[in-house]
Amino acid sequence: MEELIIKGKKAKEASYFLAQASTAGKNQILDHVAETLINESGNILKANQNDMINAEKAGLKGAIMDRLLLTEERIVSMAEGLKEIAALEDPVGEVLAMRKRPNGLIIGQKRVPMGVIGIIYESRPNVTADVFGLCLKTGNATILRGGKEAYASNLAITSIIQNVLAENGFPAECLQLVENTSRESAVALMQLDQYLDLLIPRGGAGLIRTVVENSHVPVIETGVGNCHIYVDDSADLEKALAITINAKIQRPGVCNAAESLLVHQNVAREFLPQVGTELLKHQVEIRGDKAVCQLIDGAKPATEKDWGTEFLDLIISAAVVSSMDDAISHIQRYGSGHSEAIITENYSRAQTFLDKVDAAAVYINASTRFTDGFEFGFGAEIGISTQKLHARGPMGLKELTSTKYIIYGDGQIRE
Amino acid sequence: MEELIIKGKKAKEASYFLAQASTAGKNQILDHVAETLINESGNILKANQNDMINAEKAGLKGAIMDRLLLTEERIVSMAEGLKEIAALEDPVGEVLAMRKRPNGLIIGQKRVPMGVIGIIYESRPNVTADVFGLCLKTGNATILRGGKEAYASNLAITSIIQNVLAENGFPAECLQLVENTSRESAVALMQLDQYLDLLIPRGGAGLIRTVVENSHVPVIETGVGNCHIYVDDSADLEKALAITINAKIQRPGVCNAAESLLVHQNVAREFLPQVGTELLKHQVEIRGDKAVCQLIDGAKPATEKDWGTEFLDLIISAAVVSSMDDAISHIQRYGSGHSEAIITENYSRAQTFLDKVDAAAVYINASTRFTDGFEFGFGAEIGISTQKLHARGPMGLKELTSTKYIIYGDGQIRE
Numbered sequence: 001m002e003e004l005i006i007k008g009k010k011a012k013e014a015s016y017f018l019a020q021a022s023t024a025g026k027n028q029i030l031d032h033v034a035e036t037l038i039n040e041s042g043n044i045l046k047a048n049q050n051d052m053i054n055a056e057k058a059g060l061k062g063a064i065m066d067r068l069l070l071t072e073e074r075i076v077s078m079a080e081g082l083k084e085i086a087a088l089e090d091p092v093g094e095v096l097a098m099r100k101r102p103n104g105l106i107i108g109q110k111r112v113p114m115g116v117i118g119i120i121y122e123s124r125p126n127v128t129a130d131v132f133g134l135c136l137k138t139g140n141a142t143i144l145r146g147g148k149e150a151y152a153s154n155l156a157i158t159s160i161i162q163n164v165l166a167e168n169g170f171p172a173e174c175l176q177l178v179e180n181t182s183r184e185s186a187v188a189l190m191q192l193d194q195y196l197d198l199l200i201p202r203g204g205a206g207l208i209r210t211v212v213e214n215s216h217v218p219v220i221e222t223g224v225g226n227c228h229i230y231v232d233d234s235a236d237l238e239k240a241l242a243i244t245i246n247a248k249i250q251r252p253g254v255c256n257a258a259e260s261l262l263v264h265q266n267v268a269r270e271f272l273p274q275v276g277t278e279l280l281k282h283q284v285e286i287r288g289d290k291a292v293c294q295l296i297d298g299a300k301p302a303t304e305k306d307w308g309t310e311f312l313d314l315i316i317s318a319a320v321v322s323s324m325d326d327a328i329s330h331i332q333r334y335g336s337g338h339s340e341a342i343i344t345e346n347y348s349r350a351q352t353f354l355d356k357v358d359a360a361a362v363y364i365n366a367s368t369r370f371t372d373g374f375e376f377g378f379g380a381e382i383g384i385s386t387q388k389l390h391a392r393g394p395m396g397l398k399e400l401t402s403t404k405y406i407i408y409g410d411g412q413i414r415e
Numbered sequence: 416m417e418e419l420i421i422k423g424k425k426a427k428e429a430s431y432f433l434a435q436a437s438t439a440g441k442n443q444i445l446d447h448v449a450e451t452l453i454n455e456s457g458n459i460l461k462a463n464q465n466d467m468i469n470a471e472k473a474g475l476k477g478a479i480m481d482r483l484l485l486t487e488e489r490i491v492s493m494a495e496g497l498k499e500i501a502a503l504e505d506p507v508g509e510v511l512a513m514r515k516r517p518n519g520l521i522i523g524q525k526r527v528p529m530g531v532i533g534i535i536y537e538s539r540p541n542v543t544a545d546v547f548g549l550c551l552k553t554g555n556a557t558i559l560r561g562g563k564e565a566y567a568s569n570l571a572i573t574s575i576i577q578n579v580l581a582e583n584g585f586p587a588e589c590l591q592l593v594e595n596t597s598r599e600s601a602v603a604l605m606q607l608d609q610y611l612d613l614l615i616p617r618g619g620a621g622l623i624r625t626v627v628e629n630s631h632v633p634v635i636e637t638g639v640g641n642c643h644i645y646v647d648d649s650a651d652l653e654k655a656l657a658i659t660i661n662a663k664i665q666r667p668g669v670c671n672a673a674e675s676l677l678v679h680q681n682v683a684r685e686f687l688p689q690v691g692t693e694l695l696k697h698q699v700e701i702r703g704d705k706a707v708c709q710l711i712d713g714a715k716p717a718t719e720k721d722w723g724t725e726f727l728d729l730i731i732s733a734a735v736v737s738s739m740d741d742a743i744s745h746i747q748r749y750g751s752g753h754s755e756a757i758i759t760e761n762y763s764r765a766q767t768f769l770d771k772v773d774a775a776a777v778y779i780n781a782s783t784r785f786t787d788g789f790e791f792g793f794g795a796e797i798g799i800s801t802q803k804l805h806a807r808g809p810m811g812l813k814e815l816t817s818t819k820y821i822i823y824g825d826g827q828i829r830e
Contacts, residue, residue: 016747020770101792105781114803115773193627197803212608216628218804239826246828332431354821355435358530366520366824375829376820377516388529388612388817389633390805402803405791406769409781411654413661414790 001188003180007143008195010173011116015141017171019113023090025168026136030086032164034079037129040160041075047156048125055149063253067124068150078129078157085133088379091398092139095406106408111401113139115197118189120145120211122203125153131202132161132175134382138400141174143196145189148181190215197402202383205310220391220399222383225255225338226310227368230327230353233266234346237274239365243343244275247367249282253312255384256339256371260307261318262327265291268320272296284314291320307334324349328356335359337386339368360386360393416603418595422558423610425588426531430556432586434528438505440583441551445501447579449494452544455575456490462571463540470564478668482539483565493544493572500548503794506813507554510821521823526816528554530612533604535560535626537618540568546617547576547590549797553815556589558611560604563596605630612817617798620725635806635814637798640670640753641725642783645742645768648681649761652689654780658758659690661782664697668727670799671754671786675722676733677742680706683735687711699729706735722749739764743771750774752801754783775801775808 018026037044048070055068091111098108117140121127128144135142146154154177162172178185190199193216200220201211211219229247231240247258263271268291276296279286286292287302299318306317307330321327324342331340341363342353350364361371371394373381378396385391391399433441452459463485470483506526513523532555536542543559550557561569569592577587593600605614608631615635616626626634644662646655662673678686683706691711694701701707702717714733721732722745736742739757746755756778757768765779776786786809788796793811800806806814 016771016773019773099792101790105785107791110769112773213631218633218802220804236826242826242828250829354525356431358431358434358527359819361820361822363822364824366822366827367829369829370520370822370827371820375516376522377514387633389635392817393524393820402807404774405776405786405808407776407778407781407785409779411651411657412781412785413657414665414782414784 001180001185003178004185004188004192007173007176007178008116008192010171011141011143011176012195014171014173015113015115018136018139018141018174021139021170025170026090026139027086029136029164029168029170030082030133032168033129033132033161034082034086036160036164037075037079037082037157041072044075044153044156044160045070045072047152050152051125051150058149060149064123064149067122068153070125070153074126078126081130082133085137085380088137088397090137091401096403103412104410105412108406109403110406111398112404114400114402116141116143116195117400118143118145118192118196118199118217120186120189120199120201120203120207122147122207123150125150125157127202128154128157128177129161131382134380134397134400136174138397140400143176143178143189145178145186146181151181186210187214190217193217200383220383220385220395221387222385223255224310224336224386225257225384226260226308226334226336227256227258227339228260228262228331228335228341229258229368230262230321230324230331230340230342231264231267231271232324232342232344232346232349233264234349235267235343236345237267237271240271240343241275241278243341243365243367245278245282247341247369248279248284248316249314250367250369252314255310256368257312258341258368259309259311259316260334261316262321262330263318264324264327265320265322268295272318272320279316282314284316287315287317289319292318310336324353328353331357331359338384339363339371341366341368360384416595416600418593419600419603419607422588422591422593423531423607425586426556426558426591427610429586429588430528430530433551433554433556433589436554436585440585441505441554442501444551444579444583444585445497445548447583448544448547448576449497449501451575451579452490452494452497452572456487459490459568459571459575460485460487462567465567466540466565473564475564479538479564482537483568485540485568489541493541496545497548500552500795503552503812505552506816511818518827519825520827523821524818525821526813527819529815529817531556531558531610532815533558533560533607533611533614533632535601535604535614535616535618535622537562537622538565540565540572542617543569543572543592544576546797549795549812549815551589553812555815558591558593558604560593560601561596566596601625602629605632608632615798635798635800635810636802637800638670639725639751639801640672640799641675641723641749641751642671642673642754643675643677643746643750643756644673644783645677645736645739645746645755645757646679646682646686647739647757647759647761647764648679649764650682650758651760652682652686655686655758656690656693658756658780658782660693660697662756662784663694663699663731664729665782665784667729670725671783672727673783674724674726674731675749676731677736677745678733679739679742680735680737683710687733687735694731697729699731702730702732704734707733725751739768743768746772746774753799754778754786756781756783775799
């Protein structure tokens, strides 16, 4: 697709500029963009209004409409996000593990930008500014391919950013928005490996699957979280209760919310009625195995499919297990490798659970809701990786960089 | 493909075992396999003899036949490789950057195995033992899909390894060889993302391209090296001569050999006749631009295609450039991002070249031939990554691992 090849070339050019840009220069852009977004919020809101009207005409409803909506407050929050990124340390240029080899070569590993990053996303226009901030700070050029329904909003935000870039002597092509929002343009972006170094899909499971199956560009898979809370028979049941409720209801629509509760048989009789009452009080639907349904009035029988489902809603699956090993097997079978927690006061069980459970984040006695770049102290987050290559768990600035070996010689040749 | 689904499941099971295996246990396997390969070398050589006969019947010749061939000496070298891996430090279990958050959560990043690694390779049967050693040491289960022409050799080696695994109480499925060597089995392996965490193609550019375009599993792209030597006008021309000759002729068939020479116009008249004489003396064909052809008797005119070609042979392309920036532009346009060198005595030019050239390894005053896991001091190498995700440059043991966040709480819930 011609549009993408042209944008790819321009992005590559811009990436060479960005790789050499100073931290001060990049931070100045971020601060100016933050101010300009607020000063020109009227234009952004007008464009968003158009998107909202068209979306309504197209029959979109509910959660999608909410994700699409921009408000004065949401624009302020976008601007604040950029200022926070400006305040973070620049990871580019750090030299790791420099050492001298017996032949006198001095070899170090230098942190450098990825180059050109592609982002495919759906209806949230605030992703436009968020992603730009993270990629610019890490010296990467960005090609955005947002959803059709958010195009006017994305274009308004991108135009503001491109003006600020140009005014400050940066190539406007540090950020580019794909104009063609057809399915074909998404596929063309996935095949743009000549120019793209990394592709990150941000959206639902369907989008992520499509990208994984079609991309020739290296992908980081983010998002799907079928997270479990396992309550061991050594657990402090007060902690177990508070953590289960928090992990399920504090924000049920996000990937680090708990979707499944596993309870050791020795404490099932005591714990399940308590947690059942609390969950039901908070309008949580409980889908349980036989033992759970016997111990919680109001629990419904779970189907096989429920164990593997990320509900993203006020629903939880629940089962009684005969041992911690049983719980770990269940998690291995149904988990998505996102966040898993054990509640226990037993030292050895805690360590064994940490060792054996294969997930991006494994918790002892804490809510899975903490799997988040801000909660982990990174000051920013581009997503939560559930793959094992390159980045696993919350991704901050460092995860948007690569490295290169730099070698200082004095005429060395290989024998 | 049923064979692959069964092998995928078994590999996943074996990976859970391996993730908990002790370093001592893994090292014992490596030492036993090394001994057994030598003790049973007769069987391996017999199987290899069959492969060689069939390959000859099929009309294979030259370099492929040499890659396919095993000898007593090559088996000893495979065994020694395994012993060297046994002697290296085990990267699994290291905890990085543990810290306490304001809410009391203690968060660390623990190095863990990838899980299941797939390797697609061509005619070299020694890859079977090499890859097994690296993957076992890092706690990964491995599925090998080798070339049809090496099947008997690969099977003989795999059987020996599986016996040693079983005798030592490890699952034999820590290493599995795909029986079906059709094109379909390679594609099926690329789509086995349900069980595979990583896929590494080892072979020529065609194989790597096929894997990049078809894999649903995260891939590490290795290998293609169109490496340049740039001789600046500030160069010590003695060093420049020695390095150019070494980088081109010391082992021309490998990815870190130089394929292209760029010379600053101010030293072209002095340097090119010298280097030309030496190259021609070593039977190197020189394909030059106009200026090069004028200054080197016996140089042939280069075509546009030559600038982008990895010859892997006694051929070098050569051009005169008007400045270092010109050289960098040429490298950006034609380079493959593998290894690039500048020869200079000028401090600022050296630093600028290091900064601006976008490659896995960038050298000042040294031969590109050093881009190698052993030369870099890693003690092992699974390949040289030319992508930017996860690993860039020579990959040692650490690059075959992932991480997971481990979080120690005391009942924390998210506000």
